Structures are given as structure tokens and as C-alpha cells.
Amino acid sequence: MNIAVLQFPGSNCDQDAFQLFASGLRLPTRFVWHKETRLGDADLVVVPGGFSYGDYLRCGAIARFSPVMAAVRDFVEKGGLVLGICNGFQILCEAGLLPGALIRNSSLEFRCVTCDLAVADAGTAFNTRVLGRRIRLPIAHGEGNYRIDDAGKARLEEHGQILLRYVDNPNGSMGGIAGIRNEEGNVFGMMPHPDRAFERFHPSSDGLAVARAVLSVRFPEIARKTA
Amino acid sequence: MKREALPANPDPVLNQPITPELVKKHGLLPDEYDQVQEHLGRTPTLTELGIFSVMWSEHCSYKNTRPLLKGFPTEKRGATPEFGRVLVKAGEENAGIIDVGDGWAIAFKIESHNHPSAIEPFEGAATGVGGIIRDIFTMGARPVLLTNSLRFGELESPATKRLLRGVVSGIAHYGNCVGVPTVGGDVYFDRSYEGNPLVNALCLGTLRHDQIRRGKATGLGNPVYYVGAATGRDGLGGAAFASKELSAESSSDRPAVQKGDPFMEKLLIEACLEMMEVPGLVVGIQDMGAAGLTCSTCETASRGGAGIEIELDRVPQREPGMNSYEIMLSESQERMLVIVQKGRESEIEQVFAKWDLHAAHVGTVTDTGRMVVTQHGTVVADIPASALTDNAPVYQRESRVPAYLAETASWTPEAAGLADLDLAGAKAALPRLLSHPTIASKRWIYRQYDHMVQHGTVVLPGSDAAVVRLRLGASEKFIAISNDCNGRYCYLNPRRGALIAMAECLRNLVCAGATPLAMTDNLNFGNPYKPENFYQLKECVAGLAEACRFFDVPVVGGNVSLYNESPEGAIDPTPTVSVVGFIEKEEQITRQFAQEAGSQLLLLGGAPTELGGSQYLGVIHGKKTGDAPDVDLAAEKRLQDLLLSEIRARRVKSAHDLSEGGLLVAVAEKLFGPGRPGAAIDLTGLKAGRLDALLYGESQGRVVVSVAPGNLDALLAAANAAGVPADAIGTVNDGTNLSVKTVVGTLEWPVSQLRLGWETSIEGAMKRPGIA
Numbered sequence: 001m002n003i004a005v006l007q008f009p010g011s012n013c014d015q016d017a018f019q020l021f022a023s024g025l026r027l028p029t030r031f032v033w034h035k036e037t038r039l040g041d042a043d044l045v046v047v048p049g050g051f052s053y054g055d056y057l058r059c060g061a062i063a064r065f066s067p068v069m070a071a072v073r074d075f076v077e078k079g080g081l082v083l084g085i086c087n088g089f090q091i092l093c094e095a096g097l098l099p100g101a102l103i104r105n106s107s108l109e110f111r112c113v114t115c116d117l118a119v120a121d122a123g124t125a126f127n128t129r130v131l132g133r134r135i136r137l138p139i140a141h142g143e144g145n146y147r148i149d150d151a152g153k154a155r156l157e158e159h160g161q162i163l164l165r166y167v168d169n170p171n172g173s174m175g176g177i178a179g180i181r182n183e184e185g186n187v188f189g190m191m192p193h194p195d196r197a198f199e200r201f202h203p204s205s206d207g208l209a210v211a212r213a214v215l216s217v218r219f220p221e222i223a224r225k226t227a
Numbered sequence: 228m229k230r231e232a233l234p235a236n237p238d239p240v241l242n243q244p245i246t247p248e249l250v251k252k253h254g255l256l257p258d259e260y261d262q263v264q265e266h267l268g269r270t271p272t273l274t275e276l277g278i279f280s281v282m283w284s285e286h287c288s289y290k291n292t293r294p295l296l297k298g299f300p301t302e303k304r305g306a307t308p309e310f311g312r313v314l315v316k317a318g319e320e321n322a323g324i325i326d327v328g329d330g331w332a333i334a335f336k337i338e339s340h341n342h343p344s345a346i347e348p349f350e351g352a353a354t355g356v357g358g359i360i361r362d363i364f365t366m367g368a369r370p371v372l373l374t375n376s377l378r379f380g381e382l383e384s385p386a387t388k389r390l391l392r393g394v395v396s397g398i399a400h401y402g403n404c405v406g407v408p409t410v411g412g413d414v415y416f417d418r419s420y421e422g423n424p425l426v427n428a429l430c431l432g433t434l435r436h437d438q439i440r441r442g443k444a445t446g447l448g449n450p451v452y453y454v455g456a457a458t459g460r461d462g463l464g465g466a467a468f469a470s471k472e473l474s475a476e477s478s479s480d481r482p483a484v485q486k487g488d489p490f491m492e493k494l495l496i497e498a499c500l501e502m503m504e505v506p507g508l509v510v511g512i513q514d515m516g517a518a519g520l521t522c523s524t525c526e527t528a529s530r531g532g533a534g535i536e537i538e539l540d541r542v543p544q545r546e547p548g549m550n551s552y553e554i555m556l557s558e559s560q561e562r563m564l565v566i567v568q569k570g571r572e573s574e575i576e577q578v579f580a581k582w583d584l585h586a587a588h589v590g591t592v593t594d595t596g597r598m599v600v601t602q603h604g605t606v607v608a609d610i611p612a613s614a615l616t617d618n619a620p621v622y623q624r625e626s627r628v629p630a631y632l633a634e635t636a637s638w639t640p641e642a643a644g645l646a647d648l649d650l651a652g653a654k655a656a657l658p659r660l661l662s663h664p665t666i667a668s669k670r671w672i673y674r675q676y677d678h679m680v681q682h683g684t685v686v687l688p689g690s691d692a693a694v695v696r697l698r699l700g701a702s703e704k705f706i707a708i709s710n711d712c713n714g715r716y717c718y719l720n721p722r723r724g725a726l727i728a729m730a731e732c733l734r735n736l737v738c739a740g741a742t743p744l745a746m747t748d749n750l751n752f753g754n755p756y757k758p759e760n761f762y763q764l765k766e767c768v769a770g771l772a773e774a775c776r777f778f779d780v781p782v783v784g785g786n787v788s789l790y791n792e793s794p795e796g797a798i799d800p801t802p803t804v805s806v807v808g809f810i811e812k813e814e815q816i817t818r819q820f821a822q823e824a825g826s827q828l829l830l831l832g833g834a835p836t837e838l839g840g841s842q843y844l845g846v847i848h849g850k851k852t853g854d855a856p857d858v859d860l861a862a863e864k865r866l867q868d869l870l871l872s873e874i875r876a877r878r879v880k881s882a883h884d885l886s887e888g889g890l891l892v893a894v895a896e897k898l899f900g901p902g903r904p905g906a907a908i909d910l911t912g913l914k915a916g917r918l919d920a921l922l923y924g925e926s927q928g929r930v931v932v933s934v935a936p937g938n939l940d941a942l943l944a945a946a947n948a949a950g951v952p953a954d955a956i957g958t959v960n961d962g963t964n965l966s967v968k969t970v971v972g973t974l975e976w977p978v979s980q981l982r983l984g985w986e987t988s989i990e991g992a993m994k995r996p997g998i999a
Contacts (some may be wrong), residue, residue, distance in 0.1 A: 010490050010583065012406020016682045049403040051678075054490025108995075110399045110675045140403070140677040193679070201685040201696065201813070 001222050003029040004042035006072070006088075013049030013129065017085060018197035021046070024198035024208050025215075034066040036059050044081045044215060045072055047088030047141075049193065059102065059143050060091035068094055081218045082187045085213075086141055089179070090187035092144040097184055098189045100148035106172025110142040114203040117178055117192060118166035123160030124185045125216040135206040137192035139170060139178075144191040146173040146180075159183050163167075164190055188214050230268035233606055238550055241273050246747050249273075253280035259620055267613035274551045274600065274607040278615065281518035281556060281754065282525065282551060285789050288619035291755040292787045295765060298772040299782040311744050311809070313781055320442055321362040321513065323783025324434075325745045327809065331699040332439070334368040335431035335707070337376070337749045337805050338786035344426040347484040348393025352426045353401040354462075354487040357560050359430040360407060361514035364496050365563065367440035367503050368432025371567075371681060372695050373402050375428045376413040376749065376803045378423030382664045382992050387416070390424050390711035391672075392993065398428070399675040404489035409676035410684050411693035412746065413710045413803075417845075419718070422793030427749040428785070429805050431708065433697050440503055444527040444535055444566045444592045449510055451524075451535055451590035454579055454903045456496045458520070459545035461485050462558025489753065490583075491561040498582040499563060508574050510569055510592075515562040521555045521615075523564040524590075525598045528612035535612070537590030539602040539896060551561075551600060551607040566592060626765050627758035635719050638852045640838050645848065648919045650972045652695040656847055656923060657976060658907045658984050660888045661895060663846045667988035668899075682725045690819050691883060692739040694969045698731055705810040707741035713887065716801030716855035721763045723855045725770025725802050729928055730863045731886060732806045737867045738882040738930060740815040740874045741808030746775060748785040748804045753797025755789050756846040761786045769810070771802055777860045819883035820900025821933035824961040826880060828894065828906065829942065830934055832866055833952035834913040835889055835926035842887045843923035856927045862951075869949040870930060876939040883930035893931050894957075898978050901984065906979055908957035909968040918969060933959060 003021045007014050014175065021044075022029040023052030032039060041047060052063035063069065069091070076082055076097055084092040092098045105111055115138070119131045147154065153174065158163055163179035173189075179190025208226075216223030238243045250260045253276055255342050263271055263279045271279065283793035285291055301316045301323075314332055315324035322336035340355025356373060363370050375398055380387040402409045407430065462485035486844075503509050509727070510529065513523045520542070528535040539554050562932035565586075572588060593599070598615070600608040604740070611618075640647075648656065660666055673688035685705065686694035692709040711732040717724030733743050748771060775782055791798045810816055821828065838844055839853025873879045885893045890910075898904055915921040934942050940956060946953035957967075966975040 009494055010404070010492065012680055016680065019682065049407060051490060053491075054404065054488070056490070060613050074347055109396070110677070112403075112677045112679060138679050140679060142403075182391075195678050196682050199682065199696075201816075202682070 001025050001219065002030045002042050002073045003027055004048045005029060005048055006034065006068055007031050008034045008052035008066060010052045010054055011048050011132065012194055013086065013193065015050040017046045020195040020207055021197050021213055024081050025211055027226065032068060034149045035069045037067045037071055038155050039071045039075055042075065042080065044083065045075060047084040047091050049084065049086030049088060051088055052091060058094065059087060060094035063128045064095040065159055071099065075166065075227060076187055079186055081147060081187040081214065083214050084189040085193060085195060086191055089191055090143065092187060092189045098180060099152050100146055102143050104143050105145050111170050112140040114169060115170060115192060117164045118167055120162040120165060121160060122163045124181065125220065126163050126188065126213040130161035130216065133211050135209065137194060137206055138196045138203060139192050141191055144171040144173065145178040148174060156180060162171045163188065163190065185217060186224055231624045233272055233609060236605055236607060241550055241552060243273060245276055253277065254284060255464055257279055259283060262620060266611060270748045272554055272607060274636065275610060277552045277556050278521045278608055278766050280608065281521055282615040283619050285787065287522055289787055290620050291622050291624055291789065293615065293621050294623055298768060298787040300772065300776050304779050305503065306799055313745065313783060314436065315439065317752045317782050317784045321365050324366060324439060325744065325783060327704060328701055329699065330436050330553060331435055331787040332434055333431055333807065334363050334366045334785045335429065335433060335747055336347045336362050337427050337429040337747045337803065338362065338426045338603055339425065339749050339751060340786050341423065341425050341751065341791055343484040344394055345423055348390045349397040350484055350486050350524050352394040354396030354485045354560055355426050356401040357487045357492050358516045359403060359428045360492060361516060361676065363430045363432040364499055365440065365442065365512050365514045366434065368434040368436040369500060370407045370430050370432045370496065371697060371977065372431050373407050373409045373428065373708055374427065374805065375409065378420040378425035378714065378801060379414065379416050381418055382416050382989065384421065389842050394426055395672050395675055397500055397611040399693045399954040401487055401489045401576040403677040405493045405667055408678045408684055410678050410695055411688050411708060414669055414672060415714065417714060419714065419798060419799040421795060423791050423798055425751050425791065425801060427748065427803050429710065431807065433699060435946055438503060438552060440509060440512050443511040444531040446510055446569065446764045447594050449566050449569045449592040450588050451537060451592060452565040452567060452575055453542055453562065453585065453587045453589045454461050454565055455584060456488060456491050456541040456559060457545040458554055459559045460549065460553055460557060460619040463553060463556050485558050485560050485961060487560050489685065494582045494584055495561055495563065495927050502575055504576055505841045506570055507787050509565060511566040513564050515564060517558065519556065519558045524613040525597065525822045527564060527566065527614045528598055531615040534593035534595035534597045534599065535590055536593055536599040539600060541587050541589045543585045543587050551602040566870055594874055598838065604664060624755050624761040625758045626762040627843065629759040631834055635852045636854045638839065639714065647917045648922065650936045650974065653918060653922055653971065654974050655845065656890050657895065658981060660842060660846055660892055660923065661981055662984035663842060663989040664989050664992065665887045666842060666892055668986045669989065670991040673995055676975050685816060686739065686818060691735040692741065692838055693818050705813060705816060707739040707810060707881060708805065709735035710803060710805040712734065712801050712803040714801040715851055716840045717767055718799040718851065719762065720855035721766035721800055722770040723858055724800065725767040725857060725859045726774045726860065727800060728804045728900055729771055729774035730858060730860065730927060731884065732804050734867060734930065736806055736808035738817060738819065738884050741810045742871065743778065743780050743806050743808045745783045746780050746804055746806045747783055748754045749802065750785065750787045751791050751798065752789050753792045762798050766800040767800050772805065774860065817872055818880055818881060819897060820902065821881050821897040821959045822902035822905065822958055824904055825936060826933040826959040827955055828896065828908065828931055828937055828957045828959060829930055830929065830956045831870065831946060832929035833953055834921055835885065835924040836890055836916045837924045837926045838918050838920045839888065841923060841925045843889065843919060844848060856925050858927055865949050866928050866930065866951050869946055869951045873942055873945060878934055878942050879931045879932045880935065883931055885931065887925065889923040889925050891967065895981050897931060897933065898965060899982050905956055905962035905964050906946065906959050907966050911956055911968055911970055918971060949950050956959055
């Protein structure tokens with residue numbers, strides 16, 4: 001098992017994501033610099049939160065052009081497993097690896113709060129049987145308002161691609177959508193932070209369950225062993 | 228000593244004659260200008276005049292406060308154990324450093340950005356955060372938390388709303404992007420800050436002892452590097468701007484406000500920390516904050532007892548045609564000066580290339596003791612470095628007791644004919660106090676700050692103190708931090724107000740289960756040339772120093788911000804203190820909320836009896852008067868020692884100190900936790916005077932704790948033995964009401980209603996029409 005956490009200039013949850021896997025799940029975890037053109041033998045690529053390249057344009061709009069993202073694209077095409085958290089989710093949407101877009105919160109303000117999330121049965125191992133119906137995770141973003149056209153939304157629903165919905169919508173997201181996956185079921189993105197919900201003193205330990213649920217899509221054995 | 232004039236500068240702008248008007252425009256007194264000429268042995272060039280003006284401004288030189296600050300203890304008394312030892316003292320460097328054991332240390336400091344925030348709240352507050360972060364990582368520390376201390380006018384005013392929105396979004400913009408959590412702070416709303424808000428930002432970082440870096444230029448011939456953002460015309464003379472009163476024309480000073488780029492700062496943090504990890508590469512490092520390139524060159528040279536020569540043509544510039552005056556005085560953000568070991572130039576350049584940042588070799592360390600600046604082959608400044616730093620002028624200002632004090636100090640409710648509360652009045656007051664923005668929940672503010680990034684925040688904003696887990700190598704440690712200062716008390720009794728600020732800050736830490744370690748302060752005052760203002764400043768500093776000595780909490784650094792006045796007058800004196808405390812074991816972390824039904828509520832410290840300076844007088848009666856509440860440092864210490872030992876003995880389940888709004892506000896706030904309990908209180912057994920003072924007075928040294936019923940007797944006995952008054956005042960229940968039995972009858976409120984007013988008051992005031 002080999003977890004690769006990407007580092008863009010401006011990534012600031014890279015350490016958090018690293019610790020979720022390295023100390024939370026005790027899995028071999030390493031960083032991959034944005035100028036790299038190869039991922040090495042990664043089993044899961046994590047695109048962490050932050051403000052890649054400052055996010056002065058649209059969030060993730062510049063990161064998608066960085067050398068490492070070409071490697072991520074190849075990795076996804078070969079069926080590799082990818083998890084994008086917060087800015088990572090925005091980057092995956094900008095890169096076209098996940099459908100839809102994330103715009104400014106409807107409040108026009110940054111929000112850092114802990115949210116109740118309803119787990120949608122997503123047709124993969126990321127489902128209510130693994131996670132239960134409700135989880136609690138922190139959010140921290142200014143642009144987490146998920147948008148997609150009607151046809152796209154219908155497709156998401158039809159293929160069970162919606163992972164999580166906010167119980168109290170904090171940002172105006174369409175249908176309260178907090179996280180989705182791609183149709184193939186190997187790319188996951190979410191605004192909430194599992195990387196802030198795994199230590200004793202965190203608001204919940206649901207981040208561990210979320211990380212395991214993603215891993216178990218391809219590596220059910222590993223996910224079980226880390227439980 | 229007479230010296231030759233510097234060669235004429237080909238640029239006519241730089242060559243203009245130095246007239247008395249020009250000197251005055253630079254904020255230098257005629258006498259100070261004479262000193263400039265004496266230091267130089269000749270007439271200064273325009274560039275030199277600019278350099279002296281910023282370095283001799285209050286902001287950089289502390290010329291009016293240096294003698295006062297000498298009263299602060301900068302070390303713990305006697306032989307100190309390794310833990311809590313001061314490694315870098317106040318005034319030595321950009322921030323003080325405290326030993327936290329196992330070869331690790333913390334660096335922290337608070338700094339103001341008041342004037343920029345008054346003119347341009349978003350950028351002013353944002354760059355305030357950026358500046359204090361640089362002060363921390365320049366010491367070699369990784370920034371791990373931010374707090375801030377904010378003061379605004381009354382929230383009803385549209386101007387205050389604009390400032391609050393701007394300041395909060397500026398802090399959020401910078402802190403969130405740079406990835407350092409904003410874990411706490413304090414906010415007051417009071418008329419005295421109308422037009423002159425206070426924005427004080429604190430940063431704390433962690434480092435190993437061997438990572439401590441100094442702002443020193445040493446080693447003849449060592450190269451001097453400029454790293455980070457390019458220099459532009461922004462923030463020209465910001466330090467001088469910060470050292471005068473705000474006026475109607477101040478908005479034309481907008482170019483003096485800098486523009487921040489948190490992304491650049493994030494890269495700079497990572498690149499600098501990476502560079503400092505290369506063994507022996509960095510000789511000295513200092514950020515370019517106030518007075519930019521000027522301050523960083525002359526301060527590093529002066530500390531190192533060396534000289535520095537820099538060539539401005541090599542400085543990365545954002546726009547063409549900048550002259551030496553502009554480059555030297557620019558306060559463009561996100562820049563650092565680094566002195567590296569000669570012969571290892573390629574190593575620093577490599578690190579910065581990785582992060583796509585400038586690393587320009589701009590100069591050399593010399594042994595002349597002078598700061599020599601050239602541009603286009605012409606020397607534009609040649610100044611003894613110490614003339615700008617250690618030998619800057621120092622003044623003892625005139626001090627006079629303000630006239631208003633005679634009236635306020637002698638005020639008593641009896642003499643003023645203030646009727647005591649009846650049942651209806653007592654009932655109406657609590658919701659009004661709870662929803663006053665100074666007391667109300669600051670959720671609208673802190674939910675805009677990323678307070679969880681770096682995944683170490685244990686006690687989130689909204690408590691007496693924030694608690695953060697530090698990951699130090701393989702080990703982890705818990706620290707608590709709190710900011711405090713009630714300017715109202717300082718206005719009514721400067722010395723006592725300062726004692727209270729410190730006592731309350733320590734009390735907040737103890738409530739969280741922490742042992743106080745060290746303090747940083749931000750002295751926010753009016754124009755020191757007005758003797759009444761200087762009296763307030765002098766008395767407050769004396770109060771802080773007394774409290775620090777009494778509690779043996781050293782001052783490890785801070786900031787002075789004077790000239791906080793608007794056309795309305797000076798602000799209330801606001802010596803903000805921030806103390807960091809250490810929590811031995813994770814299970815000792817104590818929260819303020821009472822959770823479990825059946826828990827007993829205990830008031831430690833005795834019944835409150837004073838009304839002076841209270842929010843009750845302000846909010847209900849529209850008065851800022853009376854003497855500040857009494858302070859008994861010995862009693863305070865007994866209380867804090869008792870509380871800490873009872874927390875360690877695991878007998879205290881929750882603790883919350885009485886502060887603004889007094890006893891009932893504290894009790895109500897104890898019920899606002901996730902458990903949402905009710906409580907039944909009985910105050911008829913207390914030895915009390917006036918009811919208004921008992922319920923809403925702000926007597927100091929009081930804490931309400933909750934304990935399991937089985938521990939009540941043990942705690943009462945311990946309090947008795949320690950000489951701390953302790954009264955059982957009621958029980959937490961699973962009902963929905965807060966009921967309080969008093970001598971005039973029983974008061975009752977639904978907790979949810981009190982909570983709603985408290986939680987949504989600021990939100991309601993800040994609501995924008997049409998926005999969710």
C-alpha cells in the first residue's frame with residue numbers, strides 16, 4: 001500500500017491529509033511535488049486542501065495545468081484511485097476528472113464549521129452500510145457551493161455518484177451536495193475534511209471511516225485491516 | 228565630526244535641498260533633525276532623511292515608550308527549570324522564545340495594524356496577519372496558530388459594520404490562505420474606538436532550540452540576500468503613517484497601506500524554513516516589515532555590530548523608475564533579508580528556485596558599522612547603523628492625571644441615586660447584556676476564520692482560552708492561549724485596568740487547565756505628547772509590569788501603537804495582553820460549558836459587589852463611570868492555584884470566569900454548550916450587597932465551576948483550606964430554563980431564548996439584504 005499526497009504551492013492541508021493516512025490509518029504515505037511528472041507506484045492519490053497557486057483565479061484553475069496533474073490524469077485513466085479534499089475537490093472538477101463546479105458560498109463568506117452529513121448510497125464501497133447514515137466532518141472553504149447543469153445532476157443521481165449531502169446546507173450547494181465520485185467509481189471529491197476528524201480531540205473520528213470507505217473501493221483487505 | 232557631503236545625485240528629485248518644511252513633513256522635530264546632522268556630520272540626502280524619519284518614528288524606535296518598557300520583567304525569577312525558560316528575551320529579536328522542554332521551544336508575539344485597518348480594513352488587517360507571521364518564521368519557527376484582538380465602535384454604526392466586515396474578511400483571507408489556524412481572540416465594541424479600530428494580531432510558532440535564528444549581520448564579506456516578493460511603491464512610509472493621529476485627510480494616505488499576498492507568504496514560509504534546515508547556511512535573517520529594506524538592513528547590521536552595503540539596482544522591483552527613496556521606504560509585503568555564509572550562494576539560490584521565488588544577492592556585510600546604499604553607481608545613503616537603532620532619540624514625556632478621573636473615581640450608585648434592580652428590571656437586563664455585541668457570541672467572526680487547519684485545535688474559538696495540540700517531533704504538547712483587555716477599566720483606572728487585563732488573562736488560562744508561561748502585550752494608546760494620554764500609558768505599563776512580576780510571568784515581546792485617536796479623541800487605553808499557558812496532560816483540558824444534569828455549580832471568589840466600569844452600567848444605564856473593580860492579586864493567586872490543583876485532581880468538570888456582564892452572564896454562558904442543559908440557581912444564601920452588583924457587577928477574581936455532586940464537599944474543603952471563598956449556588960438540570968432565586972423573587976428565562984439572542988446578535992447586525 002502506498003498513499004501519495006500531492007503538494008502544490010499553496011497546499012496547506014497537505015500535512016493534515018498526510019497524517020490522516022500515516023498516523024490515523026498507519027499506512028505508508030509520502031508527498032509528491034507538483035513539478036513531478038510521475039506518481040511512482042501509488043495506490044491512492046490524495047489531492048489535499050489549501051489555496052493552490054493562491055487560487056486568485058478560480059479555485060484549482062491553475063493547479064490543473066501543473067505537471068503532476070498530467071500524471072494524475074493517466075493514473076485515473078488506468079483506474080487508479082483518487083481522493084480530492086476541499087481544494088483537491090475543486091482541482092479535480094477544474095481538471096474535468098469530476099463533473100460540475102464549485103462557486104462562491106451563497107453567504108459570500110468563508111465558512112469553518114462542523115457539519116452533519118447524510119451519507120448517500122453511492123453504489124461503491126462508499127455507502128451507508130460502511131459509513132452509517134450520518135457522519136460529522138468539519139468544512140473550511142469560501143467556494144464550496146456545488147453547481148452542475150440539470151442533465152449532469154440527473155446523471156449523478158442515476159449512477160449513484162453523490163457521496164455526501166449537508167444536513168444544514170452551509171454554502172448553497174445544489175441539492176446540498178458535499179461530495180461526489182466519478183461514474184467509473186475511482187475518483188472521489190468532497191468539500192468536508194476527513195483530514196480534520198481523526199484525532200482523539202477532533203469533533204469526530206469519521207474521517208477515518210471516510211478514508212477507509214474510499215480505500216475499500218479497491219483495497220477492501222487494507223481497509224479492513226486498518227479498522 | 229564633519230564629513231564631506233555625499234556626491235550630488237543625478238536624479239533632481241533626490242537632490243532637492245532639505246528645508247525645514249521637508250523635515251517637518253517627515254515627522255522629525257527641529258531638534259531631531261539637528262541630531263541627524265550630528266550623526267552624519269553633514270546634511271542628509273533626501274533618501275537619508277526618509278530613512279531617519281521611519282527609523283525614528285515611534286513604530287520603529289519606541290522613542291516615547293522605551294524607558295517605560297524597561298519596567299517589564301523579561302525573565303522568570305530565580306533559577307528556572309528548563310521548562311518555561313526564556314531563550315530569547317523581549318526586545319532582542321523579532322519575537323521572544325520560550326523553552327517548552329525536550330529540546331523544543333515556542334516563539335510568539337503580538338503586533339498592531341490599527342491605522343492601516345482604519346483606512347483600508349481588508350488590506351490593513353490582512354497585512355497585519357502577514358507581518359506577524361513573518362516575525363515568527365524569521366526566528367526559525369513554523370507558525371502554528373494565530374489569534375487577534377479587535378476593537379470597534381458601536382456596532383449600530385454603518386461605519387463600524389464596514390470596518391468589522393473588512394477586518395474580519397482581511398484576517399480570514401490571509402490566515403486561511405497561508406494555512407495557519409486563527410484559534411481565538413477577543414472583540415469589544417465601544418464608542419471610543421469609533422473611527423480608530425484596533426487590529427492586533429498574534430502568531431505563535433514552534434521550533435527546536437537548534438533552529439533558533441537571529442536577525443544579525445555578521446561575518447565580513449558574507450553575502451546579503453533579498454528574498455520573496457518584488458518591491459513596489461506600496462506602503463511608502465507606513466511606519467511614519469502609523470505614528471501620527473488619524474484625521475479627515477488620512478484616507479489620502481491610502482498609498483501608505485500595503486497590499487498582502489498570502490500565497491507568496493506561504494511560499495516564503497516554506498522556502499525560508501527549508502533554507503534554515505540547511506546546516507550552517509543562514510547567518511542571520513530578518514523580515515522586511517515596518518520601514519522595509521531600511522529597517523532590516525540597519526537592524527541586522529546594528530545587532531551584529533557590523534555594517535552592510537546594498538546596491539538597489541539588484542533589488543527585484545515591481546515597476547520601473549523607482550528611486551532610492553521609494554525603494555528604501557517601501558513596505559511591500561512578503562520580503563525577507565537573509566545573510567548567508569560566504570561561498571554558499573548557490574545553496575540558497577537553489578532552495579528559492581524550487582519555490583519559484585526571488586533570491587537576489589543585493590549586498591555584503593562590512594566591518595564599518597555603516598549602512599551604505601548605492602543606486603546607479605551613486606551612494607544615496609551612508610549612515611552609522613546604530614544611529615538608526617540604539618542611538619535613536621528617547622523621551623520621557625510629560626504626564627498629567629486626566630481631569631475626568633476625579634469625577635468617575637468618586638462615582639457610587641448611591642451618590643448618583645441609581646436605584647437597585649427590582650424583579651422586572653433584573654429579568655430584562657440579562658437578555659440585553661447577552662445580546663450586546665461585546666458579550667454576545669463571536670461566531671459570526673470566527674466561523675470565517677479557518678480555525679482547524681493543521682488539525683491541532685482542541686478547544687475551538689468561543690471559550691475562555693483556545694487550546695492547541697503541538698506536534699513536536701515524536702511528542703505532543705498542549706498549550707492554551709488567551710487575549711484580554713477591558714479598555715473601559717483602563718479608562719477608569721489605568722493601573723488597575725492593566726492589572727485586571729493580566730489577572731483575567733491568567734484566569735482564563737487556568738480555567739482551561741493551563742499553567743501560564745509567558746506574556747506578549749500590545750500597548751494601544753493615544754498621542755503620547757498629550758500629558759493625559761501619557762499618564763494612561765505610564766500607569767497601564769506599570770500595572771502590567773506589577774502583575775507580571777507578581778505572577779512571575781515574563782514579557783517576551785510586544786508592540787506599541789500610539790496616536791490612536793480620531794477627531795473624536797483618544798481611544799480608551801488598551802494594553803492588550805496575551806498569555807500562553809501549558810497543559811501537562813490532555814485530560815486536564817477543561818472547558819467552560821456545564822454539561823451533565825445534576826452537576827453542582829460553585830461560585831469561587833465570593834459574591835460580586837461592585838458596579839464600576841461594568842457593561843451593566845454601559846448597556847442598561849448608558850454610563851462609563853465608577854472606579855474599575857478592585858484587584859487583590861494575592862486573592863487572585865489563591866483562587867487560580869486552587870482551581871488549577873482541583874482541575875488536576877479531576878474534581879472540576881468545567882470552569883468559566885466572571886467577566887463582562889458578571890455572574891448571570893457567566894452562568895448563562897455555561898449553559899450554551901452542546902449539552903443544552905438548564906439550571907436552578909439560588910443566590911439568597913450569599914452575603915451580598917446591592918442586587919445589581921451581585922447579578923451583573925464585574926468584581927474580579929471570580930469563577931463558576933461545575934462539579935459532580937460527590938466532589939462538592941471535597942472542593943468546598945479545599946477552597947476553605949486555601950482561603951478562597953466558595954459558595955454552592957445551584958444545580959445543572961435537564962430542564963429548559965435558567966431560574967435564579969434572589970432576595971426580590973425568582974427570575975426565570977428559557978435557556979434557548981437567551982442563547983438565541985446571544986448567538987445571533989452580531990450575525991443579525993451584519994446581515995446583508997438578499998444574501999443567505
